[in-house]
Amino acid sequence: MAQFPLAPGSSIGILGGGQLGRMLSQAASRLGFDVVILDPQAESPAGRVSRQQITAPFDDPDALEALGRLSDVVTFEFENVPSAAVDLLAVNGAAVAPGPTALAVAQDRSAEKAFLNAVGAATVDFASIDSADDITAALPRIGLPALLKTRREGYDGKGQAWVRSADEAEAAFEAIGRAPAILEAKADFVRELSIIAARGLEGEIAVYPLGENRHADGILRTTLAPAEVRPDTAARAREIAEAILDGLAYVGVIGVELFELADGTLLVNEIAPRVHNTGHWTQDACLCDQFEQHIRAIAGWPLGSTDAVARVEMTNLLGEDVLDWPALSADPAARLHLYGKGEARPGRKMGHVNRVRGL
């Protein structure tokens, strides 16, 4: 087993070679670590900026064992990692962070909301659903309209269906493929906020200021941070983040999406046990961004400063948005972060731009 804190020159393994893996790898390199990526796509965005890539499916046992052998600690750019994979990663003695509990909780929307409520973080009312009849039975408590989501997988609005009347129960269940599901009450929120926070190996916690998010077609478009919020809202968000991190004995960076209601109440929409799209603003506003923070946490280093020294509007560059690079590159306040992806398919996250303003 490696000794923590990991010395520079140690190896960090990352499951997933997309943009989050790429920015994690770049942060790790700045601290003198070597990085190994596992991804099925040869020369993935992250692989191209890392010492080594193992090109194999995420469930390939040999590849998972090899990644663990080459790494002192292994982490993830996505949450849908089967626990069997985590076990294989650890076969050769590599640490794995965040741990299996956090992954298991985040992989099941029903378990996630139950966990959140248990640690005192409010959510919308919800019910676990295994049949269309379950929907009909739950509706009197959940109310209309209600949102049906698969319990596992699905992101950016995929695997979801609205139930606007009891008649729609069967159609909605069919629409999400009759998979185990969760029925959620509609949140009557005034805006979506998110909070990025980290917990270190010794249990210390660092929390970034809140971001305010705008989505379109279920995909994040912009985050404005630090968001303008009442002091008690900021304090409550920090409490929620701390309760979640401690409740999971978490190590690393977590993203917590919040609904702000008209009366200031915060409900947790979902948690992502990884660096998060709504935390990209930290790259150009904080001395230690979410990517370095995650690397610091999993390497057992002290956490870095989460103070914002600027205000940033982060805008995702989706699909052909990235073709605007000539104009974006000419704006001195626009910090470009491009992911090295070839094909600008509609909706594909190709990069983001952080527009920096004074505080």
Add this chain to the structure above:
Amino acid sequence: MAQFPLAPGSSIGILGGGQLGRMLSQAASRLGFDVVILDPQAESPAGRVSRQQITAPFDDPDALEALGRLSDVVTFEFENVPSAAVDLLAVNGAAVAPGPTALAVAQDRSAEKAFLNAVGAATVDFASIDSADDITAALPRIGLPALLKTRREGYDGKGQAWVRSADEAEAAFEAIGRAPAILEAKADFVRELSIIAARGLEGEIAVYPLGENRHADGILRTTLAPAEVRPDTAARAREIAEAILDGLAYVGVIGVELFELADGTLLVNEIAPRVHNTGHWTQDACLCDQFEQHIRAIAGWPLGSTDAVARVEMTNLLGEDVLDWPALSADPAARLHLYGKGEARPGRKMGHVNRVRGL
């Protein structure tokens, strides 16, 4: 030939796989470029964060041609690139920046000082030396003590000898290996400053604030920037940088080391046609650091903002200094940049730390 400005996804070749190549590569990746490194050391610091490394000596003709073939533009992390190598890089149509004129001027200390004087940038008095007798003949004009330096190669104080009396001429010439040399008058300076500047493909120029440098044993230890200087000193330094960049029809980032005399006069000590150790402070004080600026320039992109939004003290981590990483990692104002080098040999540049303060 590639079209400029280079689109994201284009390839940038870098001759040299050390820390400067590494930080150039990381900046290029952020803008969506792919990077190919040529370096004789397998898995060099830069190679480990780049898409590809060609491992071969710097004068290997096949390797140089291959680097040019794989790249849309090729650049350098060091200035001692023979013009024959530049020709080989360009065989397959790659652009090369900065160009051969800048390299030739910067490679010969005598040609460099003659060029500087020709564009109106003052230097110490100097004489070209090819024998011990040349030293004796030049001393009445240059004065005592005088500094003898090889015309080519040599850095961080290597290849230099002081001449403190006419009797020492022969010994000094012997000490530097009887190589073609330059004899320089001693500069009676009060401090060493440096200015980092860039010139784009269209001739536009961007200049960073001045840094104040402290050396020990001929090696840079710290840069404090922006340096506290009189407005006319800042204006004169900017004029000097512009005259040099225009005089060389330069493309990319250049480092200009300056001596500040007691009366405020600035003499140019030397120029480095590349990103420069005294410009590392820009990484944590400017929206666009010297590495991204160099990539922008050679890719034909608009230059980025050189405004400093913080004051930084940059300290080189030499040899075993890097073993202080546990303490450095615990200082929230200390931004660590480690180079991924294995062996902490005495004097070896292992990393640097930028200590960030408000302006």
